Amino acid sequence: MRRHPGGRRDRPLRTDRARAGHEWRRRTSVGPRPATLRRCRGDPRRRNQSVGQDHRRGGWLRDRRRTRCRVDHRAPRSADPVIANVRPLIEAAAITFGYSREQPVLNGWSGSVAGGEIVAIVGPSGSGKSTLLYILGTLVRPWSGTLWIGDHDVARVGDRGRSDVRSAAIGFVFQDALLDPRRSVFDNVVEGAVYRGDSRAEAGVQARALLERFGVDVESSRRATDLSGGQAQRIALARALLDSPPIVLADEPTGNLDHINAKLVETALFEHARSGAAIVMATHDEVLAARCDRTFRLS
Template sequence: MTTTPTLDKEQPPPRPGSIALEAREVGFSYVPGTPVLESWSAQFPSGTMTALTGPSGRGKSTLLYLLGLMLEPTRGQILIDGEVTTKIRDAERARLRAHKFGFVFQDAALDATRTVFDNVTEGALYRGLPKTQVAHRAMELLDRFEVDVPPNRKPGQVSGGQAQRIALCRALLNDPQILLADEPTGNLDPATTAVVVKALREHAQSGAAIIVVTHSPEVAGLCDREIRL
């Protein structure tokens, strides 16, 4: 007998303080002999929000892609819940991204051919979650983050700040165990920035590991810790 997944977490929430994500001696090069990262290690416990900061060009966004299994390290290991993910098959890598992660990219990375509503819900529907629950949760999030555009509008018809809020709605819809955000407040006004940071903190308090790349001292100061690259 099969069961239908729901928007509730499919497993008990991670124990606060358990290591959701870890990098061990990670190195990466786009060009052989020119490393972007060398022997970089860190642990990211469940229930915490970490800021990755530092000057431009230090590899912060690349590191986020490595932690999110979108790039494979040149050396070292990425672990999820203590399990090594290096060298796993592409299909398993995609499954882990879909079931464990939420992503907010610097450029929002919305599909220009799909509506705002479809962009928010596509990942959850891919996981097989019930359409009615997905739709209800999506509308709740769009309202919470004041995305005051028709859900059937295309991303090319919204502002940069609205696009970033839509991307955050998409990332939070699945209640991800790990949420990676690259400058999530970069295009937002102070009031919306406060709403977004509050939402990220609340998601961390629910047991998730949140990792935020930011140039904002104010955002970094609201995280549990800061790691400078």
């Protein structure tokens, strides 16, 4: 406990509390966190670190001008033999999960998705398509099995570690868009970038370009209410593709759309895959699934 210059005893200063918290985490830690996860945003030991040797291997990167971590997939994986031989962007083995112990939805599921690949998850309603998508997106922790996102087994890290991986590497397109009605269209698109610690101004430039690209003809300052299904899904698509994430997960991305809007969403996802990203979509559309590189069929 520190004292003020006048001798008055007062509450601990912020540095004392921070040091105490660090000591508690050190004593209670099961083991060292993966070195790559220690590089995530705000770590003062890594704040001035330049890009490391893993700058094209889908690892966590530190930019001198930013205090966040990201995955760089700008170099096509097939263009370099070193990149072509690294771990797939998504690799799952023996995944088991359910909402009751008596009847698991997924029982020993395994699969992988490489950069530049589009994979469809198909199956009847209730077969676990959305559940599998949420597990691959680190929103749900499986009961057992391993799940690698890049070089990280996210099935074995805590909520904070999974959140870091999710914000740095994964974009989501949900079936019902899931926009926040209390916030503006613009804020809905840039919220993920702001959470990562990106410049709001830079994210705003990208957001407006994506909204224009997808033909969203509403004021960006308008609240995300009373939008048509097509408008909401195009805004959700802009949110998912902001900052070009290396992984995009889409849950029935065209299920509630007319033909024109469905084609726009489909084209954007396929173009993003050609840039080197891994795309996984759950769908009932057999025609769309047939266009994908591979299909995971659940029963």
